[in-house]
Amino acid sequence: MKTVVIGGNFAGITAALELKRKGKDQQEVVLIDKSPLFLFVPSLIWVPFGRRDVKDISFRKDTILEKRGVDFLNAEALEVDTVNQIVKTDKGEVNYDHLVVATGPKVKYDVAPGVKEFAHYIGTPNGAMKTRKALEEFKKNPGGIVVGATQNAGCMGAAYEFLFNIEKWLREQKIRKKVDLYWITPENYLGHFGIDGIKGGETMLKSFMKMFNIHFRTEVGVKEVFKDKVVLNTGEEIPAKFTMLMPPFVGVDFVTKSPGLQATPAGYIPVTDDYRHVTLPNVWAAGIAVDVKPPFTCGEVPFSTPKTGYPSDETGKIVAENIIRVQKGKTELKKKAWGKIPGICVMDAGKKEVIILSDKLFKPRNFAIMIPNVFYDFSKVLFEKYFLWKTRNGYSQLP
Ligand SMILES: Cc1cc2nc3c(=O)[nH]c(=O)nc-3n(C[C@H](O)[C@H](O)[C@H](O)COP(=O)(O)OP(=O)(O)OC[C@H]3O[C@@H](n4cnc5c(N)ncnc54)[C@H](O)[C@@H]3O)c2cc1C
Structure with a gap:
C-alpha cells in the first residue's frame, strides 16, 4: 500500500x-x-x-x-x-x-488594501527577516507602532506574543518613551484567542496592557494600511511608522x-x-x-x-x-x-510567559487554567528544544 x-x-x-x-x-x-x-x-x-x-x-x-x-x-x-x-x-x-x-x-494578505505592501508579517522566515531589517531602520527614527490581527484572522496568539516581545525590545533599545504602542484585534474581548477565552485571561491581559502602557482596541477590523498609519473600520486612524499584522x-x-x-x-x-x-x-x-x-x-x-x-x-x-x-x-x-x-500552549510575553492548559481546546471544558510566569520565559524555549530534538530524531510517537 x-x-x-x-x-x-x-x-x-x-x-x-x-x-x-x-x-x-x-x-x-x-x-x-x-x-x-x-x-x-x-x-x-x-x-x-x-x-x-x-x-x-x-x-x-x-x-x-x-x-x-x-x-x-x-x-x-x-x-x-x-x-x-x-x-x-x-x-x-x-x-x-x-x-x-x-x-x-x-x-490572505489581500484581506484589506495596504496589508501586503505596508504591514509586516512574521509567520514566514522571509517575513521575519524583513521585519528584523525594518526594526533596525525604525530604531533610528522611532514613532507609532500598530500590532494586531485583521478581521477573519485566527492566529491571534502569535500576534500577542509579538506585541509583548516588541514592547520589551523597545525598552532594551531605550526608545520605549518615544513610541505610542497600539494593539488592534477583531476579538470581542482581550484573550478570546479564537477559543472563547480561558477564565482570568481577559483580566490578565488587561493588566499587562496597563502595566506596559499599550493602548488597545477590541472588535475592530482593518480598513486600510498606509506607510504611516492604519485606518480601522471604525474610521479611527492610528499613526504608525511600523505595523505588524496577522492576516487570516x-x-x-x-x-x-x-x-x-x-x-x-x-x-x-x-x-x-x-x-x-x-x-x-x-x-x-x-x-x-x-x-x-x-x-x-x-x-x-x-x-x-x-x-x-x-x-x-x-x-x-x-x-x-x-x-x-x-x-x-x-x-x-x-x-x-x-x-x-487537549489545549497545551505557551504564550511568550518577552521575559514573561503564560502557560495555557485545558482538557479540551473548545468549550465545554472540565478544566482550563492560565499560569502566568512574570519572571522569565523558559517554557517556550523548552517546548522549542524538545520539539526540535524529537523531530530531528524522528521520535514521532512522542507527544
Ligand atoms: C508566527 C506563528 C507563531 C506560532 N506560534 C505557535 C505556538 O507558540 N504554539 C503553537 O502550538 N502553535 C503556534 N503556531 C501554529 C503552528 O505553527 C501551526 O499549528 C503548525 O505549523 C501547523 O502545522 P501544519 O503541518 O498543519 O502546517 P505547516 O507547519 O504550515 O506546514 C505545512 C507544510 O506544507 C508544505 N506545503 C504547502 N503547500 C505545499 C504544496 N503545494 N506542495 C508541497 N508542500 C506544500 C509547506 O512547505 C510546509 O512544510 C504559530 C504559527 C505562526 C504563524
Whole structure:
C-alpha cells in the first residue's frame, strides 16, 4: 500500500513517520514538500529581535525521513486527480492508494488594501527577516507602532506574543518613551484567542496592557494600511511608522485548484472526527489543512479559531493510525474531534510567559487554567528544544 503525504512540517512529518513506524514494510510512504527544511514555526516570533536565526529553528528533513524509510520528494504539489489517484507536482506525477493533505495555510494578505505592501508579517522566515531589517531602520527614527490581527484572522496568539516581545525590545533599545504602542484585534474581548477565552485571561491581559502602557482596541477590523498609519473600520486612524499584522489563513493553492478535494470555500478539507474526508474514503487531512468550525459567535467583526501545533501533531498521529486500521480491514477508527483535543500552549510575553492548559481546546471544558510566569520565559524555549530534538530524531510517537 502506498500513502502520499503532502506537506511535511508539524502534521505531515508526524503522519509520515508514524505510518512508516506502524506499517513497516507493508507501507510505502512518500512525503512531498516544497521546502527541504523542517521549520519550528512558533519561534519565528523571536527572529525579528535577533533572539533566533532561521537556521537555529530549522533543519533538513530528508536525512531523517530517509533514515526512517520514508521517501522524500522535494517538489510542489500542484493538484490532485482524486479519480485516478494521481498527484501532479512540478517534478512529475505520483500515484497513491491513500492521500494525506497536511499543507498548512496560505496567508490572505489581500484581506484589506495596504496589508501586503505596508504591514509586516512574521509567520514566514522571509517575513521575519524583513521585519528584523525594518526594526533596525525604525530604531533610528522611532514613532507609532500598530500590532494586531485583521478581521477573519485566527492566529491571534502569535500576534500577542509579538506585541509583548516588541514592547520589551523597545525598552532594551531605550526608545520605549518615544513610541505610542497600539494593539488592534477583531476579538470581542482581550484573550478570546479564537477559543472563547480561558477564565482570568481577559483580566490578565488587561493588566499587562496597563502595566506596559499599550493602548488597545477590541472588535475592530482593518480598513486600510498606509506607510504611516492604519485606518480601522471604525474610521479611527492610528499613526504608525511600523505595523505588524496577522492576516487570516486560507487553504493553499494545491487544495483550491483540486476540485476533486471538495474543499470548503476557505480552502480547507472537510473531514469527520477520524480526519477522513467526508466523501473520499482514501483521502485524509491533518493540521491546519483540516476544516474546523469556530465554536463561538463573533461580535461585530468576524474572526476565526487558531489551529496550533499540538492538535496539528495529534491529527497527524490519528490519520496514520486510521490508515493502518483501514488497510488491516478494521472498521472502527480512532476519533477525536478537533475541539476535544487537549489545549497545551505557551504564550511568550518577552521575559514573561503564560502557560495555557485545558482538557479540551473548545468549550465545554472540565478544566482550563492560565499560569502566568512574570519572571522569565523558559517554557517556550523548552517546548522549542524538545520539539526540535524529537523531530530531528524522528521520535514521532512522542507527544
Ligand atoms: C508566527 C506563528 C507563531 C506560532 N506560534 C505557535 C505556538 O507558540 N504554539 C503553537 O502550538 N502553535 C503556534 N503556531 C501554529 C503552528 O505553527 C501551526 O499549528 C503548525 O505549523 C501547523 O502545522 P501544519 O503541518 O498543519 O502546517 P505547516 O507547519 O504550515 O506546514 C505545512 C507544510 O506544507 C508544505 N506545503 C504547502 N503547500 C505545499 C504544496 N503545494 N506542495 C508541497 N508542500 C506544500 C509547506 O512547505 C510546509 O512544510 C504559530 C504559527 C505562526 C504563524
